[in-house]
Amino acid sequence: MSARGVPSRRHQLLARAVPRVRRSRELDTEAAERARLERWHAGLDRSLPTRLVPRFERRFSVVTETLAAGDPVGAGFPAYVLTPRHLEPRRTVVYLHGGGFVAPIDPFHVRYAARLATRLHARVVLPDxxxxxxxxxRDSHEPVVELTARWLTEPEPVVLAGDSAGGGLALAIAEALRDRGGPQPSHLLLHSPWVDLTTSTPETESFSRRDPWLFLGKLRAYAAWWAGTPDDLARFEVSPALGELDGLPPALVFCGTRDTLAPGCRLLASRAEGTSWDLTYVEEPDLIHVYPLLPLVPEAGRAWRQTVAFLG
Structure with a gap:
């Protein structure tokens, strides 16, 4: 665990601005929040949002693969394979996006994926x-496991990565792949991962009071919907911090302390200490949720340098 000094002025500005831009607020009622999300989802454009990546079409090619949904009546869902046009891929990064399990891939995810692809000479796979x-x-876990397993049959190494809800999903996928045996990812990269959807850690409420972005009432509702049933909340596929951690790939986890998810990240790091898992946990005081993805922030630059060094 690492500790740093006072957050930069730019981070402090974004800590105020990002929640306002995202219109973050506590839910009124679960019923109203469900209705709002269902209306939003009905009109969503699920194409890849590339507008924050300059000259995207010239720099990258994108192939779309359709994965069969776990729901037998589902129509499937896309996985976008982003590849730099003028670089030979040396590895594959399977990146699971955040958004509380209720929001799709957004332009900042694509911006970060493009950065990974260019710096690491990698193709980046983005399941939507x-x-x-x-x-x-249940509608996506097994298809994403299968997708990752197929990339693991290629000669290049595979990195599993994700932020927030996607970070928890990436860890759950890694646990499922370990249990299967066979080829495994070379590394795990997790940004402020949501790894305990039970929110059972006693510090969660106090951390939430300092978080300008995430609201505990919403998180509890989203967790219940993602689990589908209360009996599934503590399953490793939903709350991977509560699962078996031995035998996982080397991992780098970032988290800030102005984040409702920090107690879950601390739980993960604490449980990892008694296992064979090689986990590097970087906790930054007073930084907000998924700070490594923030643009033009010194703390994000530091996390990027750590990430590049970790992945090699």
Whole structure:
């Protein structure tokens, strides 16, 4: 665990601006929030949002693969394979996006994926998994496991990565692949991962009071919808911090302390200490959720340098 000094002025500005831009607020009622999300999802454009990546079409090619949904009546969902046009891929990164399991891939995810692809000479696979409340983990977990397993049969190494909800999903996928045996990812990269959807850690409420972005009432509703049933909340596929951690790939986890998810990340790091898992946990005081993805922030630059060094 690492500790740093006072957050930069730019981070402090974004800590105020990002929640306003995202219109972050506590839910009124679960019923109203469900209705709002269902209306939003009905009109969503699920194409890859590339507008924050300059000259995207010239720099990258994109192939779309359709994965069969776990729901037998589902129509499937896309996985976008982003490849630099003028670089030979040396590895594959399977990146699971955040958004509380209720929001799709957004332009900042694509910006970060493009950066990974260019710096690491990598193709980046972005599954656009079905969203809650209409869907639960059962509709995407096995298809994403299968997708990752197919890339693991290629000669290049495979990195599993994700932020927030996607970070938890990436860890759950890694646990499922370990249990299967066979080829495994070379590394795990997790940004502020949501790894305990039970929110059972006693510090969660106090951390939430300092978080300008995530609201505990919403998180509890989203967790219940993603689990599908209360009996599934503590399953490793939903709350991977509560699962078996031995035998996982080397991992790098970033988290800030102005984040409702920090207690879950601490739980993960604490449980890892008694296992064979090689986990590097970087906790930054007073930084907000998924700070490594913030643009032009010194703390994000530091996390990027750590990430590049970790992945080699």
């Amino acid at each position: 998994y079905p969203l809650a409340p209409e869907h639960s983990w």
